[in-house]
Amino acid sequence: MDIGGAAPCNSTINMSIFKKGSKAYSIFGMKCPKCHEEDLFDTGAFSFSKPFDMKDACPHCGQDFMPEPGFYFGAMFISYIFTAWFCILFVLFLHWVLGWSTAASFGALIAVCAIFFVYIFRLARSIWLNINFKYDPEKAKA
Numbered sequence: 001m002d003i004g005g006a007a008p009c010n011s012t013i014n015m016s017i018f019k020k021g022s023k024a025y026s027i028f029g030m031k032c033p034k035c036h037e038e039d040l041f042d043t044g045a046f047s048f049s050k051p052f053d054m055k056d057a058c059p060h061c062g063q064d065f066m067p068e069p070g071f072y073f074g075a076m077f078i079s080y081i082f083t084a085w086f087c088i089l090f091v092l093f094l095h096w097v098l099g100w101s102t103a104a105s106f107g108a109l110i111a112v113c114a115i116f117f118v119y120i121f122r123l124a125r126s127i128w129l130n131i132n133f134k135y136d137p138e139k140a141k142a
């Protein structure tokens with residue numbers, strides 16, 4: 001919530017594409033797609049505590065984060081497509097560009113996937129919510 005005309009002073013990168021109200025802000029900041037005020041998850045993506053626990057609804061605007069059973073089925077496809085392309089490009093890069101052996105390339109891939117697994121899972125849900133719900137400036141104020 002902004003008070004008066006004072007410029008918001010937080011650690012968020014102040015580029016217009018990542019500003020509050022843009023899809024990128026909500027997706028990469030993992031904020032509620034409707035009001036952009038509340039986080040979707042209680043814990044950080046790299047804290048590895050409660051990695052898959054999501055809030056049921058937005059405490060700020062009341063947006064339901066589980067509007068229907070199987071809602072996140074679509075998010076699975078996003079994370080699948082994203083992960084598949086990432087794996088292919090990552091291994092090809094290590095093997096062909098850096099000249100790593102096949103075994104080393106795949107070993108590195110598994111390590112990287114293990115670290116980013118939770119992040120990709122959450123990012124896919126965040127993208128999926130943003131496909132289905134639009135930012136509502138009125139809800140942000142309320």
Ligand SMILES: [Zn+2]
Binds near residue numbers: 034062
């Ligand atoms: Zn909200």
